[in-house]
Amino acid sequence: MSNAAWFKRPDMLVGISALVVSFVAVVVSLYSASIDRDYARASVWPQLMVARSYAPQVGKSQLDYLVINNGTGPAIVKYVQVGYDDTYYPTWRALFDSMGLDDVGFVQSQISRMVIPADKQITVLSFTNPKTIEQLSGFDNGLDFTLCYCSIYEECWQVNRQAKQRSVDACIEPSGVLFTQ
Template sequence: MNSIKWYKNPEMIVALSALLIGLVTTFISIYSAYIDREYARASVWPRLEVFKSSSGNSFSYGVSNNGTGPALIKYAKIRDGSKYIKTWKEIKPFQNIRQSHISNRTLSPQNSITPLSYKGEDAKAFVKADGSISIELCYCSIYEECWVIDRSNQPTAVEACSIDNNQMFLQ
């Protein structure tokens, strides 16, 4: 009786080949799904930048989104020296300013907002007061990836945006 080894049997060769092709296809599908998810996340990646502008008799703070996706701004922290403030008017020179809301808003890509702006003769007082002001924003992408940014414009990834209510800027 002529006995063929099990791995030389034509049916077994076909079965092992099908198994190998199935494993390779599974690996390629998993890797492709991973790449697709990374691409989707990168295509809606927000990138906030905080800036100030001053010239002559005008002064303003701005926030721009230079990323590819919307930035969901969760909170703002603003300090004057070591004291957290709730509104701009808590800073003496900032009594007569034009302002807009910055916390809890969505900033579309390639757009900016001006949370504080002033035009008038006292612009130099704003420039002087600017030295003691620190601004921190926490924002997330639509995939709930979150970052904290300050005036150095170097985003730091965080697990989630959480804040003590005593530190939250209200405007």
């Protein structure tokens, strides 16, 4: 029998080599899985934007407020707040009444607690009456929309009309008035 050190024996060299190769394979596999998870999240990442569209035409002007999903995945809207001068309202009618706008004709779409698919645009509010559009022009700068939405992986963001978007841990409904329409 040979008196060689245990780590110099051929069978031990083969065993240690197999152990090192196995360890490297596990590390590479874990790194690959991490990259796959990141890719899966990125492939369904929503990105909402609140926008205003104004098309002035003689006799056919139109003012729209839009929510656009420019992301690659669906946006799950958890809550919406609509306000004017730091006061929030549950409905469009309550908002317009507080502004002293009695005879406002508008078309609305549901936005609260919706799923907005990728590359989709929702016209949340639309005005075609020139008198109403003129009345609203003075209020436009104080009007605010805040939406909190999540991806299908429960990664959440909050965005407002000024296009300020920030990541949040979760869409926890704030105390105060939430928009119901």
